[in-house]
Amino acid sequence: MRHLDPVHILKDHELKHTRQRVRVLEEIAMDTAAISQPELEKKLGKEIDRVTLYRILNIYEDKGILHRVMDSNGTANYAICSSACTSGHHHDEHVHFNCNNCHKIYCLEVMVPAIKMPAGFSSDSLSLTAYGICDKCKVK
C-alpha cells in the first residue's frame, strides 16, 4: 500500500497545496475503495462548491494522481493512482471490482491480462471490471 499523505502527493506533483485540494485527497485516500462523485459532493459540499470540486478532480486526473472508474450506473468514481502514473500518462491497468451489494469499486492488485488484438487494431489502454461480492460483504 502506498503512503498516502495528501501534502506529500501535492508536493510530488508540484501542485500548490490549498486547504480544498488537501481535503479532496483526504476523502479519497481515507477508504480502500474508490469514491463516487456524488458521494464526494455530499461529504465536501459544505466546504467546496461543485465547480471547484470538479476542477480539482480534473487537475488530479491530468496529473496522474487519481484515475476515474465508471460504475455500472455510469457514475464516475475516483481512486488514487499507482506511483507509475505521471502527468498525462496513466498506468492503471489493474482489475476493478464492483460489488453488487455495497456498490463500491475496489482497485485490485491484479493486473489486466494482455490481450492479443486482431490485425489492424492497436489499443493503448485496457480496462477490466469484475462484478460480484466484496470481502466486506461476503457472509462468513
Ligand SMILES: [Zn+2]
Ligand atoms: Zn493513474
Ligand SMILES: [Zn+2]
Ligand atoms: Zn461490498
Ligand SMILES: [Zn+2]
Ligand atoms: Zn483503480
